[in-house]
Amino acid sequence: MAQARRASERREEALSRERIVDAAIELLDAEGENGLTFRALATRLATGAGALYWYIANKSDLLVAATDAVVSRALGEVVASATPQQAIRSIAVGVFETIDAHPWLGAQLSRAPWRTPMLQIFERIGRQVQALKVPSGAQFTSASALLSYIVSVSIQNAANGRLLEPRVGRADFLEAESTRWRELDAHEYPFTRNVAAQMREHDDRAEFLAGIDLILTGVAAAGS
Amino acid sequence: MAQARRASERREEALSRERIVDAAIELLDAEGENGLTFRALATRLATGAGALYWYIANKSDLLVAATDAVVSRALGEVVASATPQQAIRSIAVGVFETIDAHPWLGAQLSRAPWRTPMLQIFERIGRQVQALKVPSGAQFTSASALLSYIVSVSIQNAANGRLLEPRVGRADFLEAESTRWRELDAHEYPFTRNVAAQMREHDDRAEFLAGIDLILTGVAAAGS
DNA sequence: ACCTGAACACCGTTCAAGT
């Protein structure tokens, strides 16, 4: 509520909730969820750990604020599309890439699925489901299935991404994993052995979108 | 490697990896992931915290072992079905209910998606995809989409379940949340407001299965 | 009003010392 003119000449030294949240996002991106400690954050902001508690109730409050900020910025960047199907794919890719860039979002969205970020994504998907002329009684279910798939699979994907040690390239990892699959017990894992080659060639983002298309096919069939 | 006859007359006092893992599962179920500490586990087993490190490398190792044990027991209980579609629904419900009963599984499966438990579920789904006569080039994608949806949405659902304070009943919670939806800003949340009534009546398990059916429809369409 | 930093009550993990 302070004067608006102050906003543009914000000083490096002044502590504020916004500066704390931005610093927290940087720390989370750089060091992961475990890297965000009140001590590290205080050092980065050249203050004491206790000072942060003047603006932030606790660590959970800080993570909620960081999540809200990142998701609403990301949704602002999703652009309009020609068809509802294309629009849903755009939203899906936007969510996928945002969570991939900020993997700590996963735990947050999982922990607080009724909060603003999830509602915002749900609303965006729902409008397109409506545009697809899905019967009104099926709209909630269609939008829910899409939301669940988009958010949950994006979270899983981002978790996978962190498994790779930076040393090993993705191609090497897939090669090794595919070999492991091919060498599984023939009686216990016939199917997995069978698709080992397809696994080696697969692209996570493409598989993610293929899943969206399977659901969109189902949604279209339910409408007719 | 001790004599087999010892197994049946296992004494309460003897520490073993298996006893530690079983106690860890009980602690996780009762107190959640934060309730599992080496001190609490040691107290429960009437020993010192350090003793556990003779059998368990670290906390992560312990969580992996607990996850393997619970998932393989659960998959053992899924029974045969008349059609591949029914079999996939059975596997889905089995995973859904197991994660619901042991919500700490979520974080574990997310953290280690290439380990045995995920492979076991993938294999079970894949065999049914094969039975559906999906063209071999599309089998990996179909099974992956189903696996992703089943595991990820089950995890999300279990997380939701823990949000409710035991005080509030599910019906009251849905009622309150539905009201909140109906009172959202009309310009920002037109769709969400629209489906507020459907949200109030919805059943998580039914919505989960409806999503499976949408994907199965898509999978069937891809095959023809 | 806002900030400091020591203090408290926890963690996971290690390790010398016991049996």
Next chain:
DNA sequence: ACCTGAACACCGTTCAAGT
């Protein structure tokens, strides 16, 4: 070989004391 429990290096959070 197996177990004990004190010790170490961390956490999040509180709070008396400062400005």
